[in-house]
Amino acid sequence: MPDERATVTCPDCDFRETFERLRTARSRIEDHRTETGHEAEWELHRLDSGVERAGDEAGVCGRPECTDEDSPLFRDDL
Numbered sequence: 275m276p277d278e279r280a281t282v283t284c285p286d287c288d289f290r291e292t293f294e295r296l297r298t299a300r301s302r303i304e305d306h307r308t309e310t311g312h313e314a315e316w317e318l319h320r321l322d323s324g325v326e327r328a329g330d331e332a333g334v335c336g337r338p339e340c341t342d343e344d345s346p347l348f349r350d351d352l
């Protein structure tokens with residue numbers, strides 16, 4: 275199995291390509307945007323656990339906007 279580190283996919287077309295270097299993948303995303311106007315996305319491998327953990331931590335905050343879903347008013351919303 276090749277040493278793949280990132281998979282670039284595009285939700286607007288069937289573009290899908292794997293890269294060993296993140297820099298190359300990033301460059302390819304920019305090229306695709308230039309060529310087609312599509313916003314391709316990349317999925318990182320290997321670093322998955324760390325990235326997911328960081329994402330979870332980033333999504334948790336103590337601001338009121340983030341805790342509204344737990345308020346009685348929100349739950350009583352019909």
Ligand SMILES: [Zn+2]
Binds near residue numbers: 284285288289312313
């Ligand atoms: Zn595309």
